[in-house]
Amino acid sequence: MIRDQLSEALKTAMKAREERVILTVRLILAALKDRDIAERGKGNPDGLGEPEILLLLNTMIRQRRESIAQYESGGRIDLAEREGEEIAVINRFLPPQIEGDDMVAAIQTLVGEENAKTIKDMGRTMSALKTKYAGRMDFAKASGVVKELLA
Numbered sequence: 001m002i003r004d005q006l007s008e009a010l011k012t013a014m015k016a017r018e019e020r021v022i023l024t025v026r027l028i029l030a031a032l033k034d035r036d037i038a039e040r041g042k043g044n045p046d047g048l049g050e051p052e053i054l055l056l057l058n059t060m061i062r063q064r065r066e067s068i069a070q071y072e073s074g075g076r077i078d079l080a081e082r083e084g085e086e087i088a089v090i091n092r093f094l095p096p097q098i099e100g101d102d103m104v105a106a107i108q109t110l111v112g113e114e115n116a117k118t119i120k121d122m123g124r125t126m127s128a129l130k131t132k133y134a135g136r137m138d139f140a141k142a143s144g145v146v147k148e149l150l151a
Contacts, residue, residue: 002053003032005093020082024089031056054094054135061090062140098137106133107145119150 006025013021035056036047048056064083071080098106110132116125125146130139 002050002057002093006032009092020085021089024086027086028057028060028090028093031060051131051134055130057090057094058135058138061087061094064090095136098133099141103137103142104145106137107142108149111146111149116150119147122146122150125150 006029010022010025010029013025032048032053035052039047064087068080068083071077071083107129110128111125114121114125114128116122122143126139126143129137129142129146133142
């Protein structure tokens with residue numbers, strides 16, 4: 001589904017001559033193809049599944065946010081704006097994000113389902129979160145909430 005959306009977005013952007021969208025979608029497709037090749041080497045002929053693609057897109061967004069911070073501290077506002085435009089393009093392919101109180105409630109529910117009691121259960125809980133909410137949650141923030149709940 002996401003692969004189809006990416007292909008369609010590339011065609012549409014090429015027709016409309018939207019350079020930033022074209023470049024960003026091509027970057028996504030290249031990263032996806034690279035990961036697919038790596039997965040085939042591991043014995044998975046189908047490549048990445050939807051949850052892994054969503055994680056890849058979230059990783060790309062996180063990298064761009066880090067770049068924006070570095071560009072702004074270095075006074076390169078033009079490059080920071082370009083990274084921001086790329087984030088906007090990547091966000092088109094992600095489902096709505098779970099944040100704030102909704103994220104805390106989802107984590108509390110999952111902690112109950114996993115019967116997690118101590119900090120030793122954090123790895124199992126985070127794995128379950130990544131499986132259930134792939135691409136829909138910032139797992140850096142979620143890990144802080146899980147740690148707080150299990151401490």
